[in-house]
Amino acid sequence: MASIKNLLIDAANMLAASSESAHLDAEILLCLALNKQRSYLRAWPENEPTTNQETLFKSYLQERYLGKPIAYILGYKEFWSRDFKVTPDVLIPRPDTELIIELCLDVLPLNSTANILDLGTGSGIIGITLAAERPHCQVIASDFSLAALNIAKLNAQAHHLNNITFYQSDWLKNIPKQKFEIIVSNPPYIAKDDEHLTLGDLRFEPTTALSANDYGLSDIKTIINHARDYLAPQGHLLIEHGYNQKNAVQDIFNDFNYQQINTHIDLSEQPRVTRGQWQST
Numbered sequence: 440m441a442s443i444k445n446l447l448i449d450a451a452n453m454l455a456a457s458s459e460s461a462h463l464d465a466e467i468l469l470c471l472a473l474n475k476q477r478s479y480l481r482a483w484p485e486n487e488p489t490t491n492q493e494t495l496f497k498s499y500l501q502e503r504y505l506g507k508p509i510a511y512i513l514g515y516k517e518f519w520s521r522d523f524k525v526t527p528d529v530l531i532p533r534p535d536t537e538l539i540i541e542l543c544l545d546v547l548p549l550n551s552t553a554n555i556l557d558l559g560t561g562s563g564i565i566g567i568t569l570a571a572e573r574p575h576c577q578v579i580a581s582d583f584s585l586a587a588l589n590i591a592k593l594n595a596q597a598h599h600l601n602n603i604t605f606y607q608s609d610w611l612k613n614i615p616k617q618k619f620e621i622i623v624s625n626p627p628y629i630a631k632d633d634e635h636l637t638l639g640d641l642r643f644e645p646t647t648a649l650s651a652n653d654y655g656l657s658d659i660k661t662i663i664n665h666a667r668d669y670l671a672p673q674g675h676l677l678i679e680h681g682y683n684q685k686n687a688v689q690d691i692f693n694d695f696n697y698q699q700i701n702t703h704i705d706l707s708e709q710p711r712v713t714r715g716q717w718q719s720t
Contacts, residue, residue: 543623559626570602583610619670629641656691663692677714692715
């Protein structure tokens with residue numbers, strides 16, 4: 440039987456060709472197999488896992504070697520300091536999406552009672568985070584995918600929220616007619632023929648949640664157009680988009696007569712979220 444130290448060395452070598460974080464991946468997967476924290480690996484490098492633990496670890500390694508994202512192997516991903524259940528039915532939460540949370544919280548006082556709509560909620564990270572951070576607000580979260588909605592509901596239950604409601608809807612079609620102070624979305628925005636869809640984690644994520652027609656802009660256009668019927672006066676629409684779509688998305692906001700249009704920069708210093716206000720009553 441091999442020690443923790445040797446298992447990690449062999450695993451990192453195995454993953455080196457398929458992962459940019461081979462050693463970290465190996466540590467995370469060994470912790471999963473051992474049901475231990477990473478500090479345990481450093482404290483007891485000479486310990487030898489049981490045969491069952493080693494077998495389980497190697498099965499996780501094989502999945503990662505074939506490209507399966509760590510988040511799907513673990514079954515969860517952290518976002519805004521909370522763990523969210525994820526499966527291949529939903530996108531993997533990414534740090535860049537935390538920008539949209541920051542922007543929403545900036546316009547929502549702690550005691551806000553605003554109505555918030557999260558379109559294409561996926562695992563629920565945006566709607567659930569806003570519901571948790573602003574407990575007096577009422578949040579509606581929607582998704583076309585029933586499988587995704589089921590994951591989002593489990594995440595809402597895990598975080599003990601009672602101010603969020605879920606709807607299965609093709610964007611705004613099934614959303615009850617009411618006015619929202621904030622509508623937010625991280626829609627599909629990658630062009631159908633983009634080569635990135637065949638690389639890395641994106642190969643394993645749901646294509647319908649990643650790519651859209653019209654150079655990735657078709658769903659964004661739909662949201663910006665129809666959100667006008669649901670936004671309260673001075674209401675905010677925030678949309679996450681691709682790093683190279685700033686000008687196109689701003690043009691769409693302008694075409695539909697939004698005001699105060701601004702694009703905000705993510706952690707990688709890329710244009711990532713565009714916001715506009717709806718002025719009409």
